[in-house]
Amino acid sequence: MASKTPVGFTGVGNMGNPMAKYLMKRGYPLITDDVFPDACKEFLDAGEQVVSSPADAAEKADRIITMLPTSIDAIEACSGANEVLKKVKKGSLLIDSSTVDPMVLNELAKEVEKMGAVFMDAPVSGGVGAARSGSLTFMVGGVAEEFAAAAQELLGCVGCNVAWRGAAGTGQAAEICNNLLLAISMTGTAEAMHLGIRLGLDPKLLAKILNMSSGQCWSSDTYNPVPGVMDGVPLANRYEGGFRTTLMAKDLGLAQDSAASTNSPILLGSQAHQIYRMTCSKGYSKKDFSSMFRFL
Template sequence: MSSLNIVARNSKVFAAQICRNQQFGASNRHASSSAKVGFVGLGNMGGHMARNLMKNGHPLIVFDTVPDSMQAIKKEGATLASSPQEVASQTNLIITMLPASQHVLDVYTGSSGILGSVQKGSLLIDSSTIDPSVSQQMAEESTKVGATFVDAPVSGGVNAARDAGLTFMVGSPDQSFGKVKEILDKMGKNVVHCGSVGTGQAAKICNNMLLAISMIGTAETMNLGMKLGLDPKLLAKILNMSSGRCWSSEVYNPVPGVLDGVPSSNDYQGGFGTALMTKDLGLAQNAATATQSPTPLGSLSHQLYRLMTNSGYAGKDFSSAFQFLKQQDKK
């Protein structure tokens, strides 16, 4: 056979292979875009995240310890599971959104936990905010049963969760990040690879320490300005066009009536609870101690939120720092 004929034949074979690969890739993308997702944890954040997955065509199998949360999402088309273990038996892609480290340990390694029936090759994405060492422990345990665990805590608040505008901070192996990003893009606008497992948690606890500090500063500033006779909406406007501008003043102002659609204008209901902020600040302080990092404002913020948690504010949004400070005026 002449060299020209060989080249022509190889070109046809190569073109056919490209066609098959493109068809296979399209099939994979289609399968991925409609893959069944397991979701455990349907609280203020998780419920919105799960719904955004359904809006993007993903069938869901869900579990939560609160029956009302389960029934609400069932009406929207989700399938209910009786345990995290049942979720894991039905799908190889699972997202968890839980309050604290102990909940993550229970959901993954408890008697009815995910790792008890996880399928080999499963991808487990935990969006809880927990101790980085617990994320690393769960990654090790998952590897033993042939699954991949990554940490992907979030920032942005309940409104961002509702509007698919979250920021995800991801700690994962390099080879897993592409698949992780593909699913997280359905729930957020920023998906950042921070490094190996645990680094997502490190980024999150640093962010939340700053958030707590800025919220307390905003609450103190708004309270002082109002005592000096300033209208709170006017003061907020001035802050947000000046050097004092921050997320806590502009997007999540703690004074009732300054902004619509935020917890402060709903008696501090919903949102990110004071008890959860206290927990996150505790994680930050543990990390500061372990790394011998000076965090005086972080420590003071932790003390204030601990006091709020023990003074009836545990279930209120963390922006209730403003309400708490105003009450101190009267003492």
């Protein structure tokens, strides 16, 4: 079997770590870095290269994946003082799997293209559980030919659904819409479960009824927020190790900004944004976003 070329991976934290591990299992040599060096320890122990900055990763690899929490982090990783664009090689492929402002991604794409490299946005859906099981969904925006030539194969190592959505930025647009709906459905599921429990219903029985009825959704049948209803989800571990509430609040803020820029009403989305911000303020910011049930 022909050897595979190295992949640079910036941001191997909560979500990036299992993604990078799948690439390693598929035979891709890794060059990793993270603002928290301990996140890269297991890759160092496995004999993979660990570098001190995204620029070092770009110098050593012609395919780089970034997975970062905010728009500011994505900008810094690509165009900061010692970051990717300082050392990126012509013809390199940069894939950003963060969830950030689509306008920021459009600007980053232009900067990358000026350097003769290729930029694609590929935000993910499925959460930490899907990342660990290799079943993430990638929503990809960028040049279709590059998607077919390289990105689809690479992302297919860590996801079961890899779909091209259009030009750079369209992946982000799809992800923002998805997380908007997810936040609303989780809010509705938490409220319905909370009300049912107050009315004397057993939560497991109520969840079963919802999931056989028209109220069924991913938040009720796969990621139910009520302790004791499901195993294998973050709430079973005191809401630790999932998609943080503060990140959901951030994504809802992106949805608000996008709605304002396109003059689109998102009435339920605006309410969900306020609810998640309040949940953060009550001490749940680092907990999984389903901890909003506890806030209620």
